[in-house]
Amino acid sequence: MGVRFSSKTKEAIAGYIFAAPIIISIMLFTIYPVFAGLYYSFTNYQPTEAQKFKMRFIPEEAMMFHTSVFPDEEDVSYEEVAEFFNPVDFVLYDVGVNLNERQIEAVKNYLDSERLIKDFLAGKLKEEMTVAEFMERYMKAESNLFKRYIPDFIGLSNFKKMAKDQYFWISLKNAFVYSIIVVPVQTLLAILLAVAANMNIRGRGFFKAVFFIPAISSSAAISMIFWLIYSKPGVLNRLLGYLGMQPIDWLNNPNTALGAIMVLNVWTTAGYFMITFLAGLQGIPRTIYEAAEIDGAKFWTRFWKITFPLLRPQILFVSIMGIIGCMQVFDQIYFLIKNMRNITISYYIYKNAFEYHNMGYASAIAMVLFLIILFITTLQRKFMKEEAYF
Template sequence: MIRKTKEAVAGYIFSLPIILTVIIFTIYPIFAAFYYSFTDYNPLNARNLETKFNPQEALEFHLGVFQSDVSSVDEIKDYFDLLSFIKYDVGVNLDENKEKIVLENFDTQKLLKDFVDGKLNKEMKLSQFMAEYLKTGAKYFRRYIPNFLGLDNFKKMFNDQYFKISLFNTFFYTIIVVPVQTFLALVLAVAANSKIRGVKFFKVTFFIPSITSSAAISMIFWMIYSKPGVLNRLLGYFGFQPIAWLENPNTALPAVMLMNIWTTAGYFMITFLAGLQDIPNSIYEAARIDGATPNKIFWKIILPLLRPQILFVATMGTIGCMQVFDQIYFLIKNMRNITISFYIYKNAFEYGNMGYASALSLVLFVIILLLTFIQRKLVKETY
């Protein structure tokens, strides 16, 4: 018993780095996103109260006079606007509740007296400054705590046109790309599994795009799709006028979809190829003896026996398409063709609405979970 316990402890010690990595970078972010989805969390405000400033310089700028030119509080009190000073000169973000606390509890007289006496010419954190001059309520300014909004972020989605546009684009993208890339990967796998000359080169050629950097692939296709690019030059030989494929909202998303199909089909080809090589040759031989044509072998033998791989590829393809971001980020320049993952990024890192972005990510998580569950119910692994 002691030996088994020692082995278990040793195993956990060796696996501790992986366990901590999963907890810190996977499990914690999931719970944090769930919490933030019910708040107005803004990452731009999270470090706001830790910012340092010089109170004397801020007051000099606010009042328009130097400290050395002031001899009494009476000279400056009429020019002092408390809320304006706290919000714009000090830089503290105030909501309605915090504004009320400041108006009722801030010791303006003490602040102005310290300014006249020359006691403010020092660096202070915003949290320290508020703690020093608030009679009560300083706890609200010690650290950033987002406001709890309940279901407001989720209600906001019903009136958010870009949420509806991005969700529609994501479903459209998934519905087209997943079946096409799955079927193309299956066809490529069947071709790669045949005994023909140059089949190894064939496998490598179609697999390379799946292991190439997404940024590099995107830049290549940007050059192909640009107005003076390769595609328009080829079409020009047939009399077509050049088209800005990525700038036109009607062609931008389909262009990215074609790129995604090309880059992922080779990856899923390997999955199908592994499944094909597990099918015994005796089954093919028996089918040929019975007079089965190649077409019937494909539909009646290969497809049924590859159901586990088809389910895996369809599931992974759906998850990948629902989360598509990098190609949209690099190539799409208009808001009519954005996907939900890109819209989550925009809200979180450009607009600063991390709470709303977390709510969007939670909705996306639920959608992917439901789609995966439906796929597993509709497509059985066994024939």
């Protein structure tokens, strides 16, 4: 007889089947990258090296470059070629593969130079092959070192390097300054927008849409619009010119570039967080405001004594999400900032990973950023209680 399951077990199995796609996606694209980044932070991993043993080449051409000998030449002896052949230099410079110290020692001790030279002179190296296939054929031992790229474990070297890296500290400082200014401003502005959108006035649906549109617009498109505003011949400088002021290069001047990006970020995110506060406002009982009006409380008194305190759960959520977003700000910096004095830490991670091809060091910086955000978020949850009053 087949196995019979209870109704609860069947429901659980069905639930896991339906949830399987999202569970697998989270494991592949969230959990695995976190642990991979942690591992790489203790290595010298370089993405450009990852495919080096799969590179295809023609051994005969590499031998010709190395020895300056053509296999079809007459009167070329094995001894003459062997005299000029250096196995390590051949693999490093003529095959074009970077090797670590262990691999260099293996090539020096185990590469079958005699067989390689004889095959070269006999014209047997014309076939294209991968580096891994070549090493498998001509290494007497330890050919497994050349089958796939394994970064060297370097311990805490990346973190020690970070402590002496001036651009790491500049980018970290900029991220903190950015967060300290942007998060309170965008939170307060979002609350005010939500209060305005919650009022019983004509056209409030239109104003809600206008406030929210920047949040759903393409970051690249918005960055280009603000580039047209901030550029030296742009809209902002033209307006300032009418007031008799000299044009300012807002994005290339280190004293103004980061502030200009802060204004852009506040404008794009305030409308998004407005929706969160609007939901909170609509959950506050109307009777509380009516009682305050009867007692003679003015608008701002009601705002600071009733609205603001009762939005505490939403304020906590928005401040946490704002801190996380600001500490990780990247796209506006990537599109608009061209000097290293105004970069943020996420952009510096990108430069190390994809421009300097130093993924191990980038992973170490990413781990530090993760710990900083985790620490700040923990402090926020500890000192900003989210319980509501009703």
